[in-house]
Structure formats: structure tokens, C-alpha cells
Amino acid sequence: MRFDLSNGSPGALTRFLNAVHPGVVINCAGATRGGARELTRHNTVAVATVCESLRRSGCGARLVQIGCSAEYGPSQPGSSTAEDAVPRPGGPYGVSKLAATELVLGSGLDAVVLRVFSPVGPGTPAGSPLGRLAEAMRRAMQSGESELKLSGLGVQRDFVDVRDVARAVHAASLSAAQGVVNIGSGRAVRLREAASVLARVAGFGGALHEIDGPPGRVPAAAGHIPAPAHPHGTAHAHATAHGHAPAHPQAAGEHGGVPGGSGNATTYPYPDGCGSWQQADVRTARDRLGWRSRIPLEESLADIWMEAACRI
Template structure:
């Protein structure tokens, strides 16, 4: 099977690329703006017609879109998460042999939901902030495109490679600094919210499963369990051996960790921004993923967080 991968340099995209390239039954082509891509193309600026010509040349049977932006201005987020998706959908429609599309969405599209209840795919989305709105718009473009398409609405992704601007990326860096400088307190934003943490390697397996399946529509990808962020943070603290305390600012939380990483900007350090986060509960209803993809999580949260710490501790 011939696969065209978009967003191979991102947090999730790197893991997807590793899985696909290890499968001898797949021929993988990477499209992106960087020199490492097989096909150089900017999804936020290129036209659907130009992209359709590349599709005709590569003749993929499946297009996997892991590209997008998590941080930036509202305009930048709309360009990366909505306009780029429109370009991909239109290019596939114009191509000689329209490919199947697997698009990576985000649980941020749901917005606030009732606590204590798993979120099904049929829940009415109520995103807050430009990121969730731009991702939901991208999802709507895919599912109304008329294409053979699936959207994997991924919940809170953790594991090795986590961005330093993410919740556990920031905590791991804080713990390392505290251990090096013999500090007793690591300051973090509010950790009272509940999240459905899923390992990036499990997410990559789900994307691969969706690529070779006939499943269409929106499919939640998560662990199916809600864990208080504070309890998850303590797992990372124990992995690090830090014996001090975590000080939380109840008025602020991190910009939430999202599932896609910007493919179209040059690599840069993104400083976390403290904002009020109105979403206190995320738990995926994962029955659709289990029934239609034959997928379930394999990596426990403890292992995901231990791997984050190991990576951070070994970073030079």
C-alpha cells in the first residue's frame, strides 16, 4: 500500500513515520515544507491544484494528515488547522485516483463536558479558544468532504518526545532543574483537572490501524480513563526521584497539551503561557475505536511518564 504522510516531523507524526517505515508492506512518501520531506510543499500556502499534481505523481492509496499547529495567533491556527485541511481535501477530490484520508483531530474540539461521563463521538462539540475552533472546522471539512475519510479525535497525548511546552514536558524540565540546583519546590499551574492520557505510541498504532481499515467518520482515541492531572504528575515525580514538593497556582494552568505539532514553521522553543482553562474533565468513550479499528491502548501511563523523565534526564 502506498501512503502519503503529512506532518512527519511532529510529536505524533514522528511515531507514525517510524511505524509505517517499519512495515514492509507499505511504501511511504513524506510531504512537507522542510528539506527532509520527499515532496516539498507548504499546505498553508500551496494551492489544491498544485497539491493534486503531487498526489497524481505519488499515487497514494492513503493520505495521513498529522500536520497542524498547536500554538500561535488565531490567524495562524486557522491557516494550519483549517485552511490546510481544506487544501488537502480539495486536492484529493481533484486527483485522478482519490485516496483514503486519515485526519488527526483533537479532543479540544469537544470543549467543556459533564464530569464523570465518557465523551462519545456524537457529543455536541463546544470548543473554547481558537485552537479547538480551528481543529473542529478542520474535522467538519473532512467528514463533509464526500471522501473515504476518518478523523481520529485524539485525547491528551503523552510519552517520549512530549513538547517542552506541554504539561509533563514542563514538569519534567522543572524537576530536572530542581534536582540540578538542589531546589525543594517545583512550581506548576493548576493540576486539579481530569484528563484522558494516551501514549503517543498507542496513538501511532491507532492511525496505522485506521489507514488500513474501512472505518469512516469521527473516532475517539484515548485510554478510556480519566486521571486527575495531579495524580499523573506524582507518577512523574516518583520516576525522577525528586523528594521536594509541587506548588500549584490555582488561578492558572498550562496551555493544554495537544495532539498535533506544527509542520510548517521552523523549529523553535515555545514558552508555555498560563491561561484560564475552563475544561476540567476529559474522558474518551473508546468503544468505536475498539469495535471498528480493533484497537486498544497497550502502554500504561506509568511507563509513558517514566519514558518522558528518562528522555529529559538524558538530554544534554
């Protein structure tokens, strides 16, 4: 059944729920790009429709809502954000997701909201920051460029593999947990470090130069000597960080293209409104869901690279 949650009638969805009588409803629908009105329609109004339909139905289904770390907004560097932190979203995307969370928590339903931090791994869109980095690296290797210029790698985010997120959703659907539960690795990683790991798993032997970062260069791979640069062998990229992307890791307002060769800078604005640091306190997920992340970032990045390398 195809149903537009942002425009559809709660009554129509109620009839469908009564017909199929699900035990659990998992809401991953939403938008990450667009203006405030569009984000509100797809992320907030849609959730209101889901909640109202479940209230009207007789199925008694449990609701698992996928929230995101953008609801918290900026965090103090070095801190771990727990579920009781006061949310201060820094942009319309986070505001729309926080409003959805409040709707779920106030609905009276048997419901839990999973606040997912920065999902990575298989299926990461080519338009997301890490997806674009992988694409830039693929093109650099394909054209024989020995240097990749990057910027915006100073932010730190808590990356969690999408397969671990799926396990968390499954655990939440079977548990009695309610309220908000953070889903993350519990460790903030600088994008600079992620770029170096991506270069290593890709086998990129060139140099990664950070344009707006600290002096020096980011080594392409530990233990590997970068190939010498040549005058026309430089690709440029810009990747600022994104705190979260629920089902579709692209931030509101994102634009820019893939590097097209020497001298062409690619812009990767990632306005998640989360500042320079985000790290999840994941003790609630451990204690109430019996969940913790398992898949290391290197494996997630290897899967991103595999998909980029196979892209034609």
C-alpha cells in the first residue's frame, strides 16, 4: 500500500491498520532536505498522522519512531549527550524531528523514539559527506591524481553502522522501553580520521591535504608513503559534517557536486545545526534494550567504498 503520510487522511491509514493488525509499527519515513515548511510537513505532520491513526485503530500496535541526534543541537566538546539533555536544535531539520518526538511522547501510545546519531555503512547515499568523499577518491584514483584536497574535516560525530541501527530497531520493537533512547557508538570521531580510514580501505596511496585544517597533511594510509604530487594531479573536495540523517543521510539545504578535476572545488555544506561535536551517551540503550554497537567504523567505510567503487 502506498500512502502519503504528509497529506493522507488518518482515517484511511486507520482502516489499513485495522485490516492488517500489526503488532509493531516502525516509522522511518521523513525528509532531510528542503525548507522549514517542507520539513515540517514530512517530519512532523506525517508523524501526527501516524499517531492519530494508531490511536483510532484497535490494533494496539507498538510504535518505534526513528528520531535523530539533530534534535539535541550543539554539544559541549568532550561531553556525552544523554537522553535527559535539553534539546536545542540548531536548524529546521532538527526542529521538525524534535516536534515529531514530542508528538510521539505525548500521544499516549506504547511508543519509543530512537535518537539515531550519524548512520553510516551500506546504502550511504553518494550525496552524503562520506559518500561524496568516497566518490571523490574513486575519481581521483580513476584519473591518476595523487592528491586530494579536503576541507571541513574538523567536526566530530558519533558514527553508527546502519546494521547496528537495524538491530536497535528490532530490540526496541520487542522491548517495553518507552521515551527516548540514544543509538550511537558512544565515541565521537573526527571526519579527518574517517577520511584517512576511507583512504586506507580504498587503497588510495596519494596524499590527503586539508585546506582549512591544521598545518600539514592527513596521511592517506598509515604505513603507506603517499605518491608525489604532480601539477595537474589534484582533486578538491569540501565536506562539512552532518549529525544525522535518518533514512536518507542528506542534510537540509545540502548542495554541490562531485569533484570534476583539477581546480574544481566541490561544496559539501552539511548544516545539521550540531556544531563541532556530538557523542552519544548510550547507557540507556544498553540497559533497556540490551543493545550496543558492534560494527567498527572501518567496516562501515569499507562498505561505503565498495559501493562507490562499483558505481559507474
